[in-house]
Amino acid sequence: MNFPEVSLVIYFKNRLEHLKAYFKPLLIQKNINYEVIAIDYCSNDGSLEYIKLFQKDYGSLRTIKVHGNLGFNLSKARNIGCYEAKANICMTVDADILFKTKDVLRHWFNLFQDYNKFVCNFYNTLDDYNYYDRGILCYCGSGNMFFYKSLWERANGFPHFIKNHGIEDTIFRLRTSKVGGKSYEYMHQNIYSSFETYGP
Numbered sequence: 001m002n003f004p005e006v007s008l009v010i011y012f013k014n015r016l017e018h019l020k021a022y023f024k025p026l027l028i029q030k031n032i033n034y035e036v037i038a039i040d041y042c043s044n045d046g047s048l049e050y051i052k053l054f055q056k057d058y059g060s061l062r063t064i065k066v067h068g069n070l071g072f073n074l075s076k077a078r079n080i081g082c083y084e085a086k087a088n089i090c091m092t093v094d095a096d097i098l099f100k101t102k103d104v105l106r107h108w109f110n111l112f113q114d115y116n117k118f119v120c121n122f123y124n125t126l127d128d129y130n131y132y133d134r135g136i137l138c139y140c141g142s143g144n145m146f147f148y149k150s151l152w153e154r155a156n157g158f159p160h161f162i163k164n165h166g167i168e169d170t171i172f173r174l175r176t177s178k179v180g181g182k183s184y185e186y187m188h189q190n191i192y193s194s195f196e197t198y199g200p
Contacts (some may be wrong), residue, residue: 004060006034006109007149008091009081013041013072015095019050022098027058029105035060037084039077042066075158075168082152090152093144112146145169147176154179 008026012019026036040048040063048065055061064080082090089112091105099105155175162168173181 002033004033004035004087006032006089006091006105007037007081007085007087008034008093008105009037009039009078009085010093010095011039011041011074011077011081012043012047012095014043014045014047016043016045016047016050018095019047022096023051024054025099025102025104026093027054027061028102029099030102032106032109034105035062035086037081038063039081040065041072041077042068073160075162075172076160079157079160082149082157085149088149089146090149091144091146097144108146145172147181151176151179151181155181 010023010026036058038048038051038061040051042065048063051061051063055063062084064084066077066080078092081092089109091108155172155178157172158168159171159175162171
């Protein structure tokens with residue numbers, strides 16, 4: 001069986017506007033074998049129905065609907081996706097992240113392989129069209145993260161007790177550091193800038 005190199009996990013609750021702007025570029029990445037796992041957390045704005053429109057043309061896209069939860073638990077959504085991941089490497093992606101070019105995923109994968117351990121992240125919202133021009137480490141938060149699934153397993157995943165955006169990324173990073181993980185900071189003005197280590 002031809003397993004993917006990366007499992008890309010996206011998660012959302014009522015983010016149709018963002019998905020219409022940002023989701024398609026996740027599906028058209030070049031020169032890499034990957035899957036996309038979309039976790040819908042009880043949306044009622046048509047988010048999941050929009051994502052399903054792409055399944056016919058993109059066989060590597062899977063959707064999972066979380067039932068019976070009124071609130072959005074970001075950590076749980078990420079953990080569901082990572083648990084379902086077929087690849088040895090996971091990438092979690094917020095719904096407001098835009099892949100500016102078709103080789104972003106391959107570039108990130110190569111960087112991750114070179115540095116071998118853990119995490120990168122970026123921010124972008126519909127009100128900020130700088131795309132990948134801003135970036136910080138997943139120290140106070142993360143728009144996306146790269147990590148080995150085995151590291152996620154050893155760290156017992158993201159903390160379910162943190163239900164929304166906040167310190168869940170920091171707790172996850174600290175958990176991974178206790179089981180041999182390291183984090184890296186990607187400081188840049190575009191996706192091809194420098195890559196620097198950041199403890200531990």
